[in-house]
Amino acid sequence: MTTYSDDRYYIPHGSHWPAVGSLGLLFLMVGASTWLNGAATGFYVMLAGLAIIIFMLTGWFATVIGESEGGRYNAQVDKSFRQGMFWFIFSEVMFFACFFGALFYARNMAVPWLGGSGNSFFTNMLLWEGFESTWPTNGPGNIGGEYEAMAPFGLPLINTVLLLSSSVTLTIAHHALMAGKRVQLTSLLATTFLLGFAFVYLQGVEYIEAYQHLNLKLTSGIYGSTFFMLTGFHGMHVTIGAIMLTIIWFRVLKGHFTADNHFAFEAVAWYWHFVDVVWVSLYVFVYWM
Amino acid sequence: MTAVAQAHDSHDDHGPVKGIRRWLFSTNHKDIGTMYLVFSLTMFFVGGAMAMVIRSELAIPGLQFVHPEFFNQMTTMHALIMIFGAIMPAFVGLANWMIPLMIGAPDMALPRMNNWSFWILPIAFSMLLSTLLMPGGAPAAGWTMYPPLVLQTGDAFPFLIFSIHLMGISSIMGAINIIVTIINMRAPNMSLLKMPMFVWTWLITAYLLIAVMPVLAGAVTMLLTDQFFGTSFFLAAGGGDPVMFQHIFWFFGHPEVYIMILPAFGIVSEIIPVFSRKPLFGHDSMVYAASSIAFLSFIVWAHHMFTVGMPFTGQLFFMFTTMMIAVPTGVKIFNWVATMWRGAMSFETPMLFSLAFVFLFTIGGFSGLMLAIAPADIQYHDTYFVVAHFHYVLVPGSVFAIMAGAYYWLPKWTGHMYNEKLGKWHFWLSTIFVNLTFFPMHFLGLAGMPRRIPDYSTQFADFNAIASIGAFGFGLSQLLFVWVILSARKGKLATAEVWDNPPGLEWTVPSPAPYHTFETPPNIGANIGFEK
Amino acid sequence: MIRNAILSLLGLSLAETATADWAFNMPKGITDLSLETYRLHMMVFWWCVAIGILVFGVMIISLIRHRKAAGAEAATFSHSTTAEIIWTSIPVVILIMITIPTAETMVRLEDSRNPDISIVITAYQWKWHYKYQDEGVEFYSSLAHPSLAARRKQSGIDPFSVENYLLEVDHPLVVPRDAKIRLLFTSNDVVHAWWVPDLAIKKDAIPGIVNEAWFRAKKSGTFRGQCAELCGKDHGYMPIVVEVVEADAYEAWIDSHRTNTE
Numbered sequence A: 001m002t003t004y005s006d007d008r009y010y011i012p013h014g015s016h017w018p019a020v021g022s023l024g025l026l027f028l029m030v031g032a033s034t035w036l037n038g039a040a041t042g043f044y045v046m047l048a049g050l051a052i053i054i055f056m057l058t059g060w061f062a063t064v065i066g067e068s069e070g071g072r073y074n075a076q077v078d079k080s081f082r083q084g085m086f087w088f089i090f091s092e093v094m095f096f097a098c099f100f101g102a103l104f105y106a107r108n109m110a111v112p113w114l115g116g117s118g119n120s121f122f123t124n125m126l127l128w129e130g131f132e133s134t135w136p137t138n139g140p141g142n143i144g145g146e147y148e149a150m151a152p153f154g155l156p157l158i159n160t161v162l163l164l165s166s167s168v169t170l171t172i173a174h175h176a177l178m179a180g181k182r183v184q185l186t187s188l189l190a191t192t193f194l195l196g197f198a199f200v201y202l203q204g205v206e207y208i209e210a211y212q213h214l215n216l217k218l219t220s221g222i223y224g225s226t227f228f229m230l231t232g233f234h235g236m237h238v239t240i241g242a243i244m245l246t247i248i249w250f251r252v253l254k255g256h257f258t259a260d261n262h263f264a265f266e267a268v269a270w271y272w273h274f275v276d277v278v279w280v281s282l283y284v285f286v287y288w289m
Numbered sequence B: 001m002t003a004v005a006q007a008h009d010s011h012d013d014h015g016p017v018k019g020i021r022r023w024l025f026s027t028n029h030k031d032i033g034t035m036y037l038v039f040s041l042t043m044f045f046v047g048g049a050m051a052m053v054i055r056s057e058l059a060i061p062g063l064q065f066v067h068p069e070f071f072n073q074m075t076t077m078h079a080l081i082m083i084f085g086a087i088m089p090a091f092v093g094l095a096n097w098m099i100p101l102m103i104g105a106p107d108m109a110l111p112r113m114n115n116w117s118f119w120i121l122p123i124a125f126s127m128l129l130s131t132l133l134m135p136g137g138a139p140a141a142g143w144t145m146y147p148p149l150v151l152q153t154g155d156a157f158p159f160l161i162f163s164i165h166l167m168g169i170s171s172i173m174g175a176i177n178i179i180v181t182i183i184n185m186r187a188p189n190m191s192l193l194k195m196p197m198f199v200w201t202w203l204i205t206a207y208l209l210i211a212v213m214p215v216l217a218g219a220v221t222m223l224l225t226d227q228f229f230g231t232s233f234f235l236a237a238g239g240g241d242p243v244m245f246q247h248i249f250w251f252f253g254h255p256e257v258y259i260m261i262l263p264a265f266g267i268v269s270e271i272i273p274v275f276s277r278k279p280l281f282g283h284d285s286m287v288y289a290a291s292s293i294a295f296l297s298f299i300v301w302a303h304h305m306f307t308v309g310m311p312f313t314g315q316l317f318f319m320f321t322t323m324m325i326a327v328p329t330g331v332k333i334f335n336w337v338a339t340m341w342r343g344a345m346s347f348e349t350p351m352l353f354s355l356a357f358v359f360l361f362t363i364g365g366f367s368g369l370m371l372a373i374a375p376a377d378i379q380y381h382d383t384y385f386v387v388a389h390f391h392y393v394l395v396p397g398s399v400f401a402i403m404a405g406a407y408y409w410l411p412k413w414t415g416h417m418y419n420e421k422l423g424k425w426h427f428w429l430s431t432i433f434v435n436l437t438f439f440p441m442h443f444l445g446l447a448g449m450p451r452r453i454p455d456y457s458t459q460f461a462d463f464n465a466i467a468s469i470g471a472f473g474f475g476l477s478q479l480l481f482v483w484v485i486l487s488a489r490k491g492k493l494a495t496a497e498v499w500d501n502p503p504g505l506e507w508t509v510p511s512p513a514p515y516h517t518f519e520t521p522p523n524i525g526a527n528i529g530f531e532k
Numbered sequence C: 001m002i003r004n005a006i007l008s009l010l011g012l013s014l015a016e017t018a019t020a021d022w023a024f025n026m027p028k029g030i031t032d033l034s035l036e037t038y039r040l041h042m043m044v045f046w047w048c049v050a051i052g053i054l055v056f057g058v059m060i061i062s063l064i065r066h067r068k069a070a071g072a073e074a075a076t077f078s079h080s081t082t083a084e085i086i087w088t089s090i091p092v093v094i095l096i097m098i099t100i101p102t103a104e105t106m107v108r109l110e111d112s113r114n115p116d117i118s119i120v121i122t123a124y125q126w127k128w129h130y131k132y133q134d135e136g137v138e139f140y141s142s143l144a145h146p147s148l149a150a151r152r153k154q155s156g157i158d159p160f161s162v163e164n165y166l167l168e169v170d171h172p173l174v175v176p177r178d179a180k181i182r183l184l185f186t187s188n189d190v191v192h193a194w195w196v197p198d199l200a201i202k203k204d205a206i207p208g209i210v211n212e213a214w215f216r217a218k219k220s221g222t223f224r225g226q227c228a229e230l231c232g233k234d235h236g237y238m239p240i241v242v243e244v245v246e247a248d249a250y251e252a253w254i255d256s257h258r259t260n261t262e
């Protein structure tokens, strides 16, 4: 498919998918809001919204894949997609940066101040007498009760290995794609998403362990908050990434992608590497240090 | 359709489809731009109506019309709607309309996503506005949403959080689209430094948006989990800190204010040269100045927090970086003045608004510089002096620039000239009243009137009365704006160039701009009017 | 706009003699630091005025002389490296000149060591609680009754008929003149801010955190302020009154209150 029917920038004429997407978001957000406010029906509205969004994503991507396979996209369109994906990932980086920022702020500023360091002597003396700054902590109010911190060298280490190797297999798969080695491509791509799902599974095990045996919960003060929010959002991204890898794998099976036209593959690969890098920072700053 | 100089390929339809689908399913940058602009004007009126409630209550001491709870809801909603609903969409609308025309692109780079960015907004704002009818009322903790106060919001709380998520998603997608369009869709030969200033400032703004909107999303997400899922981000007992929210919020919030001013700089930089009949002075240094402002905007955020009890070194750092922003901003002001210097100026409405922008934004910038002085800010903080400052940079700043842009490009959009006489009336009324509204607020703040209060001690009565009169005058004058726009349909036909020899590709296409433009890239050669 | 600039100039110089009813400017206050703050404020203000006159002056000359209607021919120049270097570096110098005295004041603001009296101020929705750390005196302070009655929506009471409308409390904070007072702020619920302009103190009262500030009043008298951080529906109704009295009057006051609370 290296021949483009036409070297003009492809501009679609009208599309109902964005409108469907907006409708889905409306249901999702209003449903979630009313549910959080205590109306049980809100939950179903939210699910309906989610369903609409999945429907929209399927339809929208199907259209784009169709157009791509139909040779409608020239090199410039391809470039737009690439740059768009790049900046999308950048926005995700900033989203995670926000939570990492919260972690660093809590560890290096808030908790020490509560412990009376710097010019916060009176904070400690008047309000939190006896509290000493440590990490991990659930704060001077012992919010959520006694708990144990997550040890870095059990499951988390295995997960690190899983995710890092998945990045390696993905890269080899990419090279295989460019070299036209289909078998190697399909098998390694499959390994990649299987490793991804294994990661998600193990994280589930880890969460159960935390809740049932360590009494480590989302409600365990600032440690629990940062731990679960960071790993949770990351886990969500791994799940989405693994699903996207699976879709890409099916497309490979259908014979999509060529050595020089495989933007979707690359986009997912970037995304996967991004998820990987976030994990490494997580492992270092949340589990280890 | 009017004949277009560019070649057409037969398999493309040329005009818009009929009916609602034209708008709902649109992938056309001009239609989407129009929708953004109309949406923004609507929101300007909604937010303005809330400002009128505020000013009515504050016209004289004593509580006359609303309860304090409702007053706080008005303040909060006014700000959220003006910022996210009026100013930002107006700039995105102008970007949609003008950037492809200015860089010779057939459309935005990602047209479907462009549609989605827009159509998320009505949803976000329906959710936000619907909170006015909810038990507990609309959010009332100020647009800054500081915890723990914001956690006392009633049923509106999740709606507030999710509508902000939606606005964030919309802005991020819009920004991605703009960056990709600018980087990838320029006509051959249009090097980066040949780009018009409006395109440049928007490029920088888009980077700011992508960098900070996700941070806002993260901040409000933490509010949500603190409220509903028992996290302790902003709870000292759990090892968190309410001040942490303020840091995260202002890490977003300060760049946000430059998001609301950089495109305004761009618009003014387009207009002043045309009506001075002289090239923009220091095009490149304008670019560097805007970039420096953007860079600095990331390291000044805590100037909003001089009273929270920050360590001394922190205060000094944030004070000094904040003051440094005056330098690149000054470069912009001086360059505009140098552009006018020894020009041959004429004063059509867009130019008038741009001139008022330069004057009045500078006044707002001066009060900003005063606010940056940490010990003095201890006195200014959370008073009407701050309110005066930011309305000077936002109303005769951003809003005036948007209006200047609207008058400037209206003939290109509609093919008709607006009524110049009415335009001038609109300008003079707006300028007089905007000063009458916001100038006395400086005095109020210095004399000790806190912001966000529904009632005040009697010594503040005089200036408040003046401000309220000004506000009503300013509000009513805006009805004239709408009339000028609507009546332009009957105005005389515009030429392609519209103004006296304006540079820029947007003036090489007919007026009104055809539905599809630059389907094949224009050959701009070397003789495009920008300096370089 | 020019008219306004002039008006503001007039306003700020008038303020030297202005009455409380028509105040244009920041009060000079009653502590050394409040006076320093005022001076910093005026210094920056005059810098802005000077720069404003320069910039607006050039612009106005241009607007008058370089009009097409006046027959001006447009020049064609579009850059001048010299000019740009000048107008980048001069502001930097000005800013540094502003920063130095400001930093000096900030150092003094920080120094709350060795106070004579420490008072813990706890904010509530919507009142203040004062506790003298070593004297065993504590009490709540909220909006005084006359204002309370008049502030109701359409109360029918003319605010102008109420003395110190919204700025009067039932139990003011009493401190001795010339003593170093340390204030420790915290909050019971949401963020508030304790602000008395004449003391040049505005400090956030944050739940779970204690903030510090200090002052040494040079004049006796009654000084008023308000809560300055949005804290909910009655944010506008939690004023602050500080009475600075002579040392012996303070002792008498403390004694009478100590017996009252016991």
Ligand code: HEA
Pocket (backbone or CB within 6 Å): B144, B257, B258, B260, B261, B303, B304, B322, B323, B325, B326, B327, B329, B330, B331, B333, B361, B362, B363, B364, B365, B366, B367, B368, B369, B371, B372, B373, B377, B380, B381, B382, B386, B389, B390, B393, B394, B397, B398, C048, C051, C055, C091, C092, C094, C095
């Ligand atoms: C478009 C929006 C916009 C813009 C452009 C600015 C611009 C600036 N702002 Fe403002 N600001 C706001 C919107 C904006 N602000 C808002 C909305 C708030 C309140 C938020 C809230 O609390 O709700 C706020 C609040 C705010 C505060 C916090 C006040 C407080 O709450 O206590 C401070 C403090 O430093 C500040 C400073 C500045 C400075 C230094 C600039 C500078 O960028 C200004 C630079 C410009 C000039 C200085 C003039 C031109 C320059 C020259 C002619 C050169 C020579 C000049 C000198 C050397 C002096 N702003």
Ligand code: HEA
Pocket (backbone or CB within 6 Å): B044, B045, B046, B047, B048, B049, B051, B052, B054, B055, B075, B076, B078, B079, B080, B082, B083, B087, B141, B142, B143, B144, B387, B391, B394, B395, B398, B399, B437, B451, B452, B453, B454, B471, B472, B473, B474, B475, B476, B478, B479
């Ligand atoms: C881009 C932003 C923007 C814009 C354009 C405006 C525009 C205006 N703003 Fe505001 N404002 C903010 C951003 C903005 N504001 C922010 C961020 C805050 C801080 C909020 C907080 O504390 O959390 C604030 C707060 C704020 C306050 C302080 C409230 C308080 O502290 O309690 C006041 C008080 O006067 C005010 C007034 C006005 C007025 C009179 C206008 C006018 O310019 C509006 C003019 C427009 C119209 C009036 C609409 C058009 C006309 C009609 C609808 C026709 C009908 C007219 C009549 C009946 C007269 N604004």
Ligand code: CUA
Pocket (backbone or CB within 6 Å): C123, C126, C191, C192, C193, C227, C228, C229, C230, C231, C232, C234, C235, C236, C238
């Ligand atoms: Cu307490 Cu505002």
Ligand SMILES: [Cu+2]
Pocket (backbone or CB within 6 Å): B253, B254, B257, B301, B303, B304
């Ligand atoms: Cu700021």
